[in-house]
Amino acid sequence: MSDATPLTSLNAIKLSARQVAGTFVAPPAFETLLHADNVVLTGPRGSGKTTLLKMMQSEALERWAGPDADVARDSARAIGVFIGADRTWNEQLAMPGEEISESIRTALTAAAFTTHVFRSIGEAMDYRLRGPQDGVISPHRRAVLAPEDERILANRLSTLAATPLQLNSIASFRAALSDRLGTIGELRTRARRGVEVEPPDWVDLDCLVIADAMVEAFNLTALEPDQKWALLFDELELAPVELVENLLGALRGAQPRLLFKLSLAPANERFAVLEHEHAPVPGQDYEHVPLTYARKLPALKFAKALVSETISRVGGLSAPPVERILGHGALDSRDDFDGDEVTPSNAYSVGSPLWKSMDRLRKHDKTFENYLAQNGIDLDHLDNLDPKKRAARLRKIRNIVVVREFFRADDGRRRSRKSFSLYAGADSILSLPDGNPRMIIALVRQLFPVIDARTVNGRVSVPMQSAATEATLTRFLSLLEAQQAVKVHGKSVALMDLVDRIGDSLAVRLVEQPFSDNVALTFRVPKDLHPEIKTLFIRGINAGAFINIPPKNGNARLSGDVVGRQFRLSHMLATKYGLPIHLTPATSLADHIPQTWLQAPGRGQIVAVGGEEALFALDGES
């Protein structure tokens, strides 16, 4: 395995369905995706949205060898039609240029999108009839048509799509639609050159109505009248607004044979359409499946499964528990500390590494010494306490003490130190990617440049784990640096400027302010945030820098404004600033950024992205 693979090469957009199936490890969301009819899938970049959608295709399901593969094949009753998109395609769909009239642009954009959908449906039909058999473990919803039946079906499809010729095979139907896409491109070029363009009649075809009629035609020909087809729309946040709003509106189920599984970035103004009085209802018309993990446990479980699977697959070896390879670290891996104690009760005994951390801190931090006194904690006589009682008192402050002691200089100021070793140990290091499979795989490649028997039987040292964390962080920072900056009061502000402000401020709060067992290291978005900074913040959410923390028992609401919501920095970013990776109370984001990044009082309402308040997928955490 290469230790120098770019994050981009881990992108499922560019992998075929069968390639995706070859390495797929099901995250917790997969089951919901399989069973629910209509789904809105949200997650930041790299969270696996494309992978999950591609796994809904027969071509992938047939080749998946995972432990739950047979159940998945049985559960996936609909035929998955993957409708891909990426930034390049969507930039083309947008058809920029003042020379093109708005009506022509709208018509051609819609026609291109519709043609792409029809073509994808044709591809899924073709696969059902004659998809290759190589690598198939168990077939999924294959169909057989006599040549004459296929000819009749292709005729019907060409009538529905208004192709100029009556076509005789699904393959020729697909080819005709590719030609149509070429024609749309030519019409765009002519319009851009100032030539008057008369749009053909087919630009007015209703995408979903015709798509439903197409699958009905297939169903009737294949004698499967009740067969459902799931349109799997990827990267919809990049698509033109009207198209996305139409699809979100379609979740009410007007097309009897079509299901919709839509993937979008979590912070998305398009969700405004779900706020209307007659909008589709979550839990009734659709399920929201978020791929963001505010809390560690499900993300950690998935990360461990993915690591084990990767080791087994690449090394051809049975993987031992990852804790054996990566060990245990200095930080408690739980999100909060009101549950049962899982740390060994002797972890806090006098002379233990944790005890030494506390002892060092009390010697140069008066506020910590006071805290111990006020709470009746006598470090020198801890052994007199029952181990369980001792752990109960100390577990709440453990992570804060470890990090504060690590970074606090004798003068009480924060000192600059590389902190990656703090995050060593299976539970900590595998929490860092926040369940983001692309980042987990990148981390695995750094942790295990070679996977062989030695890897499996050995242990990855703390320095190696630190180096792996640093390398993965560097790549993540590259992604954040790639985000488009904004202008505030005439000055450019990059996403990393915002992240740095927050991270540094939180680190000072943790290390330099008087010791608190309840230090607030999460933050809420204030309503007076400058609109451009809000735009930047939303870019940060969608890039995975900021993680929303819904209420613990939050409902499954899909939409809502970022204002007032609680966020934390991603765990990977916590390593840059030396922050603990458990949940803490919130302060206002305004406490961490310059005043100039807020709106002056009395300037009225925030003008949000796209002229509306930015909405995003909030609750219903996995």
Added chain:
Amino acid sequence: MKRTTNLQVASLASESGSVRYDALISMLGFESRARHIARILSSRVDRHWVFEYSSNQVLGYDDNAEFYNSIGAGPEPVGGFHEGLREHISALRSTMPLDESTGERVTPRIAVDISSMDRDLIANAVLACTQEQDEPLVVDFLYSCALFDAGLVGSEGPVLVNRPVNGLEGWSSDPDAGIVCVVGLGFEGRLATAAIETIEPHATLALIPRGEDDRYEDVVRTANATLLESLDVPPGEYNVNNVLQTVIDLDASVSGWSRRERVVLVPLGPKPFALAAILVGAAHPNNVTVWRLSADDGRQPEDRIASGTVIGLSVSVSPASS
């Protein structure tokens, strides 16, 4: 999609030192080299069309303005560059003498100094002179090389522009096709990474400029070290001083790739590569996109002083039907 024009590229006729131009297009900006080509060609140019940047009128701007004033070239605002250039060319055609043998007007020959143009302007110039011409035209695109300066950082600020070049979005009849990304590297390692993170190609070819000063190459390799380490394919090279060969090589590769895949050209680094990428993008409307990343006005103005070397290529434009 069909081509609307045919482009034929050749080495610069101006290298002979005797060719005359019906017009020269120049920019009035802060780089000292902005007047170099206008100065050396002044005796061989019938008209000067000068476009002036409205911001960053610092560094060599005043000297450049004084020079253009001295040759009687009144600057026009850069905001009207694309339309203005089209109109100038149209007006120029009507003034061209008739060829006695054919009875048609003589084909105009113009020169475009791209040295101080940003990539959008280079694209505007290329599109105005090629795709948007219905009649033959000969265009020499010229670039004034600059002296090496170890202090140059290039476009290093926050990413403010990250999108296709206007008019060169291309078109894909197969949006599911994979993307091959060709990144011309420069001093801006961050921008190259940003390009790849945005475009998400399934294959990336990085190209390193090789030119008259090896120190450029060292800086480029250092600035892009992380990116270069992460690529599966070793980087290629191109000769900055041979734009014609770069166009020919790029065109050959793109012609092959674009039959089955989508191609995105990201011309960071020296502008001659941007010119090559834009010309190839203009010649391949199907499946080829030219992408622009820039720190835009977030970058600090840096003076570039002409080294004395002028490079470029000549493009003969003719309507596709002719």
